[in-house]
Amino acid sequence: MASGNRPLSPHLQVYRPQLTSLLSILHRITGVGLWAGALMMTYWLSSATYGPEAFERAQGILGSWFGRLVLLGLTAALYYHLANGIRHLAWDIGWGFEMDNLQISGWAVVVFTGVMTLLTFLAGYWVAGAI
């Protein structure tokens, strides 16, 4: 469609980044990132259908330093998308749209993500017997 010389709405770059807008785009970014998590889940589960060696190889790849680094990112993405998704569901039923509530729930999501990611990794190392 030709837009001619009609005025455009201001571009995203002219806005100062703020918590609400950053968390909003982060929801989409983590959602796309979690597709990698879904593929890794499929790889991990299906590897065992190819026998013990294939499963042990998958366990080795996921447990390597690189695998753990990817899992760290995916764990953070999952907790973020989970908590912020609940925030979205609350908005869907009309809760929490006031500015001060947006700030509180936004920071709660950030803190939840950090704390749960840390606890999950500590639990993982504990199960592995490393701590």
Added chain:
Amino acid sequence: MEFRSTLSKVRGRGLSKEGGTGHWWAERMTAVALIPLTIWFVISALSMVGADYAQFRAWIGDHGNAVLLILLTIAVYHHGQLALQVIIEDYIHHEVAHFTALIMVKLGAVFLAVYTIFAVARLAFGS
């Protein structure tokens, strides 16, 4: 009261192509399902850290675990393809690229879900 012009109707403008309400609702339903399912999966995956083949087979051979894994797989890939559809509709405007991406995401999600479910079922049934 009808606000859409005859021309816009002919062009299909202002009309959700495949039922926008249904898409919106399905995305929320799968989101709600994924809250308990992902929490369960994180805890389960943690219990499988460093597990050998026999331990994994014992875990996936459990009736409840296999059922939850299949439910998780359905919810993950359904939610994931609904969400990617929105992103494609937002950012990919070139018509050929738009529909190519949509078709790949939709069919890819079905393939991955069926592949994963079959793997879980095969392992759970013990072959």
